[in-house]
Amino acid sequence: MELTGPKSIEAFTEAQQYIPGGVNSPARAFGAVGGNPPVISHGRGAQLFDLDGREYIDYVCSWGPLIFGHAHPRVVQAVQEACTRGTSFGAPTLAETALARQIVQMVPSIEMVRMVNSGTEATMSAVRVARGHTGRDKIIKFEGCWHGHGDSFLIKAGSSALTLGVPDSPGIPRDIAALSITVAYNDIGAVQQVLRQNPGQIAAIIVEPVAGNMGTVPPRAGFLEQLRQLADQDGCVLIFDEVITGFRLGPGGAQEYFGVMPDLTCLGKIVGGGLPVGAYGGKRRIMENVSPLGKKISQAGTLSGNPLAMNAGLVQLQMLTDPEVYTRLEQVSQQLEEGMAANLKKLGLKYTLNRVGAMLCMFFTESQVVDYPTACSADTGRFRRFFWEMLKGGVYLAPSQFECLFPSAVHSDADLEQTLRVHYQALKAVR
Ligand code: KE4
Numbered sequence: 206m207e208l209t210g211p212k213s214i215e216a217f218t219e220a221q222q223y224i225p226g227g228v229n230s231p232a233r234a235f236g237a238v239g240g241n242p243p244v245i246s247h248g249r250g251a252q253l254f255d256l257d258g259r260e261y262i263d264y265v266c267s268w269g270p271l272i273f274g275h276a277h278p279r280v281v282q283a284v285q286e287a288c289t290r291g292t293s294f295g296a297p298t299l300a301e302t303a304l305a306r307q308i309v310q311m312v313p314s315i316e317m318v319r320m321v322n323s324g325t326e327a328t329m330s331a332v333r334v335a336r337g338h339t340g341r342d343k344i345i346k347f348e349g350c351w352h353g354h355g356d357s358f359l360i361k362a363g364s365s366a367l368t369l370g371v372p373d374s375p376g377i378p379r380d381i382a383a384l385s386i387t388v389a390y391n392d393i394g395a396v397q398q399v400l401r402q403n404p405g406q407i408a409a410i411i412v413e414p415v416a417g418n419m420g421t422v423p424p425r426a427g428f429l430e431q432l433r434q435l436a437d438q439d440g441c442v443l444i445f446d447e448v449i450t451g452f453r454l455g456p457g458g459a460q461e462y463f464g465v466m467p468d469l470t471c472l473g474k475i476v477g478g479g480l481p482v483g484a485y486g487g488k489r490r491i492m493e494n495v496s497p498l499g500k501k502i503s504q505a506g507t508l509s510g511n512p513l514a515m516n517a518g519l520v521q522l523q524m525l526t527d528p529e530v531y532t533r534l535e536q537v538s539q540q541l542e543e544g545m546a547a548n549l550k551k552l553g554l555k556y557t558l559n560r561v562g563a564m565l566c567m568f569f570t571e572s573q574v575v576d577y578p579t580a581c582s583a584d585t586g587r588f589r590r591f592f593w594e595m596l597k598g599g600v601y602l603a604p605s606q607f608e609c610l611f612p613s614a615v616h617s618d619a620d621l622e623q624t625l626r627v628h629y630q631a632l633k634a635v636r
Pocket of ligand 1: 230231232233268323324325326328351352353354413417418446447448449473474483608
């Protein structure tokens with residue numbers, strides 16, 4: 206039974222003629238849940254509207270960027286005003302410096318920052334800078350973490366988790382895959398062993414300080430601190446991929462939340478206010494090797510620092526300097542978590558709920574979810590049915606068990622109450 210309206214189906218059918226899978230990013234294709242995605246007409250605050258006029262309470266929020274919901278008046282006004290002065294110059298502007306200064310002021314470990322156009326560009330560039338800075342080639346990454354579609358990241362663990370990686374996508378040369386070593390998230394022993402087995406060869410350890418791409422998986426107590434110690438002992442660069450956690454867990458992101466400072470930080474999503482912005486930055490002694498400075502480590506981009514995107518990001522970050530925003534964000538997230546837990550209890554269900562600040566995920570498993578294998582113990586078939594029950598009820602979740610809910614500061618109490626009513630009915634329907 207088609208659960209999407211006729212106009213969405215017609216529009217999505219046509220999209221598939223011109224765009225692979227009808228989408229510009231595979232996560233949107235509903236592959237994990239089946240059926241046709243609603244084609245969106247517009248958004249306002251915490252609400253999304255599709256071509257058939259259906260209204261949804263949105264917990265994707267463009268996969269995290271919209272911490273103030275859709276079409277926030279101040280963001281819209283900033284972009285409109287910037288537009289009237291021209292959309293792009295490919296030359297220095299005041300807006301780039303203003304956003305860079307704002308990032309440096311908010312993110313504790315960042316002394317110098319470079320703008321790019323996506324989280325992928327940020328992580329790709331940070332790894333290249335780490336390699337250029339250390340003169341080393343290999344990197345350590347973690348199973349279940351996603352750092353965008355750069356070649357060095359589309360690598361799964363080798364036959365034994367500690368051996369060199371193998372490509373996780375066609376088109377990735379084996380020689381590049383061999384330089385990425387993937388170990389289990391939260392497994393500090395595995396990191397120690399890889400560093401011991403590859404003395405002086407690891408350029409960087411890249412980690413999501415809270416994993417947000419296998420659902421929500423927090424770092425074990427001490428895990429981030431131990432990564433910091435190991436990186437210091439080995440001389441490799443510690444990179445926090447804060448594309449999701451940046452500005453979501455607080456003004457200073459996960460590094461402020463946990464009190465652990467990386468050498469480089471990757472940002473995306475919230476930093477652009479919904480426009481295409483990524484950024485990477487960190488210690489001045491490292492960033493002063495980025496072209497045209499020092500060792501001239503290359504990174505470039507026609508639209509990097511685009512004035513529309515800079516102004517959208519700047520106004521969004523400026524709004525985030527109001528502590529009341531995070532008070533509200535925590536209230537919203539806590540109400541969601543507590544309400545979901547109450548629904549599970551009422552129905553005698555014991556599914557696992559993980560939450561860190563405004564990142565949360567309900568897993569269709571009773572196991573504790575602490576890494577990728579335990580996340581994969583979730584019943585994705587049941588999630589799929591649950592997803593459609595929620596969508597039918599007007600609640601728009603990410604179409605995968607392995608994503609977070611991304612609440613915003615503008616979800617109202619009425620939105621939350623309605624969400625939890627639908628959540629209860631959806632759980633009951635798939636019990
Ligand atoms: P983008 O290139 O999509 O802007 O950022 C890549 C990226 C890097 N690091 C982390 C921790 C990320 O979560 C992402 C992108 N996130 C996914 C979903 N969680 C974006 C959705 C999509 O791929 O369409």
